[in-house]
Amino acid sequence: MGVNENVLKPLDRLASTLSAEMDAVNALIRKRMSSRHAPRIPEVTAHLIEAGGKRLRPMLTLAAAKMLDYPGEYHIHLAATVEFIHTATLLHDDVVDESRQRRGRPTANLLWDNKSSVLVGDYLFARSFQLMVEPGNLRTLEILANASATIAEGEVLQLTAAQDLATDENVYLQVVRGKTAALFSAATEVGGVIAGAPAEQVQALFDYGDALGIAFQIVDDLLDYGGATETIGKNIGDDFRERKLTLPVIKAVAKADAEERAFWSRVIEAGDQRDGDLEHALTLLARHGAMEAARADALDWAGRAKSALSTLPKHPIREMLSDLTDFVVSRVA
């Protein structure tokens, strides 16, 4: 997903509140990422899963279920499912993007090969489906199966849309809903469904996850053009070099004159990049206020995420989810 999860304080508070459940999720993940027959599988999965991502997505599932006083244990399965889907998509993304680094470490496709990343990703997808069947809840199955399809569809759409200057903000939103927000919203929604929440609360959880995911991705787009000074474990200009039409660029292209348009066409569509092009791109983004406009969008989506929470019962976790939203956008505020 190309998303950096450098969200510190509020996520730490969530992690502390949910530590018993997260331990259970981590134990289940370790158990299910093994393989009786193929030792390559735990090698690759351990490299990625033990690399210490923040586990934001499974935590959203646990938070939703706990906030609604779910007394059972299947939120553990659902949270592990969400992390498995996320990990599988990371493996395949790194193949598709030909990435060499993830979370500051070499990618699996670099350490092993593309074949291992493709097939171990498939294994994790299949394991995620095994996990999600276990609670025996058809509605959560449906939500997670639908999210998987939306993710894959968003990734394919990005393949063709990312290097096409005709891509507008509507297409961008479809891509982002697929590649990032679909798993956020499924994570929160299944937490509510397994807790037996009424329809309007389930909808509020979906809306929260959807808006948070979109804000999260816009922030990631901004950080890639130096939207913050903090260390983010990813180099400035990665998206530029990968010719990805992210939100700041889409906004700058929309305001480009003929000469600027020719520049974007050369570097993004034709992929002909030369020394100084990244600096020139940054100048164009600044000239048209594209960073500020994208930042305003991120804040707007964060606001929508927080309003969605108002439908949910008052609970310390609800406040943490609200703070988490502020924190996500504070990285570019």
Place this chain on the structure above:
Amino acid sequence: MGVNENVLKPLDRLASTLSAEMDAVNALIRKRMSSRHAPRIPEVTAHLIEAGGKRLRPMLTLAAAKMLDYPGEYHIHLAATVEFIHTATLLHDDVVDESRQRRGRPTANLLWDNKSSVLVGDYLFARSFQLMVEPGNLRTLEILANASATIAEGEVLQLTAAQDLATDENVYLQVVRGKTAALFSAATEVGGVIAGAPAEQVQALFDYGDALGIAFQIVDDLLDYGGATETIGKNIGDDFRERKLTLPVIKAVAKADAEERAFWSRVIEAGDQRDGDLEHALTLLARHGAMEAARADALDWAGRAKSALSTLPKHPIREMLSDLTDFVVSRVA
């Protein structure tokens, strides 16, 4: 899976008996392989799905359900699910094997690129899970999710085992159960489960699919070394050039003297292949009766498939499934 489905007469009789159901399966496949947002998806899936595979696997599901007088309609969903899983694995296999031809046509990874094949494969996997959720039957969900995990595990195992002379017939069987037989046995088993068959009939259907799948793969291995004179749409020696340790080679390696072992090590393990090596490999296979021994194994598995059928009720479809088994091995008899 690298399996050629050139099974003519008995499959045609099955297809004719099940033609109304197969039409429904094909309509459902076409409907579900589409995408509202990403036009690349139907382009790629149409290329593969419309290429005219024999649809053997979905037909096994329909056959099992119909033989057991299933009155409902969900065997259509399950059969389409099976074909989607199969198609997704073909897309990923062709990336992993760097294949350039499939069913006599250029592969999707060649026509588009590896990225499209990986991501569209993921989309088809996700669509298969959406489809399999719809019947609302947890047992069929479990069987198909387990089969998906077994398939991926078999593929990963093949990655490491295929070019390692230490791979013996036990490991070979694990790989084949994964990459081929797991989907055959799941296809027949879910047909029985959805029909509400008693446990011993469901087990018999599993055993039939498992043994048929293994016989099928061994025959495919044999054909790759020229086990038959008929046109098979695949070149003789493909497995050799791809350095795959298939059953005839495993048998020849087991009987190899030091010099022969050095040859196999060079061409399979080291991948150093020269002019005349394929001919020399064929000589070694003949010297140790490896083709005949593999053929005997195929016949043995075909026999097991046919005995499994005896537990099932007498029915014209049961006879067709028996004839189908004979036909599969007749290609190398």
